[in-house]
Amino acid sequence: MIPVHPDQLTPGSTVAQLRDVWTSAGATGTLAFDGDVVASPGNPPAAGEVVDAAGWIAMPPLCDLHAHLDKAYTWEAAGRPEGSLEDAVACWSGFGRTLGFEQMKANGRRQLRAALSAGVLAIRSHANYHEGPDPLRGIRALVELREEFRGLVDLQVVAMHGHDRDDGLVRDGIALGADLVGAAPHLSPDSAGEVARALRLAEEAGIGVDLHTDETLDARSTDLLTLARGTRHWPAERPRSAGHCVSLAVQSPGRLTTILDAVAQARVSIITNPLTNLYLQGWRHPVATPRAIPPLASLLAAGVEVAAGGDNVQDPFNPLGNGDMVPVVGALVLAGHLSPARAWEVAAAGGRRVFGLAPADGRPGDAADVLLVRASSVAEAVAEHAPDRIVIRAGRVVAVRRTAIDTVAQDALVGEAA
Ligand SMILES: [Zn+2]
Structure with missing residues (x-):
């Protein structure tokens, strides 16, 4: 031939x-x-x-282990906001209520097509319980897209509730077919209580968790430790992931070792999202601006499973994401200080392991x-x-x-x- x-x-x-x-x-x-x-x-x-x-x-093909398909491509429509995580959350709670099911689904489809053409064959996306009528429209849109792209891009849907949502509504969202339970405990006045609630709801549904964890430069935020202690008795095959883990970047070396040992023992994987963290964190530090990326070499040395996410795509949380993981690999090199080969390994093989896919x-x-x-x-x-x-x-x-x-x-x- x-x-x-x-x-x-x-x-x-x-x-x-x-x-x-x-x-x-x-x-x-x-x-x-x-x-x-x-x-x-x-x-x-x-x-x-x-x-x-x-x-x-x-x-090996790339995996995006932390996405927000229900928010993609909304930065212009949201009024070109800029600012910190708190600013973006406030913008979203106003603008997000105006975004309907069809628009969310169309935007999510656009990102999935961008991912496919870039060689990103697995995406784990969070979906909010949205403001306004029909709070479950984001989860429904993603569950439908999961079917639409089956065999092309594998999609896992994380039903991500806020602390102000009651258990009944959270259960309704999970019942639509969520793969994992999500939450953002650091945005709650009772973050430990929010971690415990997410774990309880996941156990009840028989699925795993992927929590936005310690997305702050406040070193007192150690929800990651709470998550590790709350899941160390879980069966090995039940997924538990922590996204962001920004406050690991500002712990003392001794405290870092204590936390990472607990994380490795409990088999909690950490998903780093360098682009969004570089953008959203550090607005109050005009000089010596922190990078807000967890110390990746220390995580890997401690035996923690690490994967990477693109996080936001042209939405109020990052105007510049594009669904391609190659720029994220670049950020793991430039801002995370991994070698190019190690960075690709994290975003490809690490992502497949966290996702539950066979090696490639x-x-x-x-x-x-x-x-x-x-x-x-x-x-x-x-x-x-x-x-x-x-x-x-x-x-x-x-x-x-x-x-x-x-x-x-x-x-x-x-x-x-x-
Ligand atoms: Zn996120």
Whole structure:
């Protein structure tokens, strides 16, 4: 069979082999698929395209473990607000009541399509219990989108209640088909009580939790410890995640060790959201502005499972998100001080583990899910924002992204300058 060039692949193509491809593990060779898994060596070749992938890297696809699909693309409509987390929450409680089911669903669909084309194949999204009539419209919109994108982008829905919502309404939201219970205890006057309530409601429903946790630079906020102590007796397979964990960035080294030991023992995963935290935190610190990102190297060294989220996409909480996780990987490098390879590992393999997906590291039996990027190194892929990508899921091309740039000839540029 004559190999095809990656530029010839189109969505819908079945891929049998990627030849001369460089893997993020550092080797060049053939990556063969057998349907929806990576083939074992010596297997007869499967049907599908054989691709000459020299000059391309086969990366594990990215996962966005903290999104807000029900708020996406609303920054302009909300009046271009800027400011702190408190400002954004206040803006949302006014503007959010005007946003209807259909608009939320359309905005969420737009972000899911952006994610698919970027090679983000799993998203965990929170949905508010919204202000105004029909407070469950955000959860309903996301549950419907979960079905719409099944087989393309896996979606988990976190029903995220505020402390002012009563148990009855929270239960109604969970019953719509939420995968996880969410909350934001640090916004409550009784944060420990809010953690306990979220855990009780999750236990009652037989599902896990993913809480917005300690999204503040106040070191006294240690809901993460409450969450760890409240879930350490949970069965291992029941998910428990803490998003943000900003206050870990301002703990003393001794206190940090105590908290992280408890978190690792309780198997609470931490989801870091560098872009939104860089934007929303630190408005009261005009100099020596804190980065507000948990100390990622310490988390990993303590044995804590870490994943990453894009969090907000052009909404009152961040005007600049775009559904692509490559800029988030870049922020993990620049602001979180992870190496490019480690940052990608957190956003890809770490995300899959937290989400509950099978590995996609290119080993025999792994999922045949690959983000094929034209680049000579992981650092280059991140630095250049990976302009050319081919997204393969279950051995099938599901999206293609190609950038076309055209300039006048170089001698014409020189002529103009002269
Ligand atoms: Zn969030």
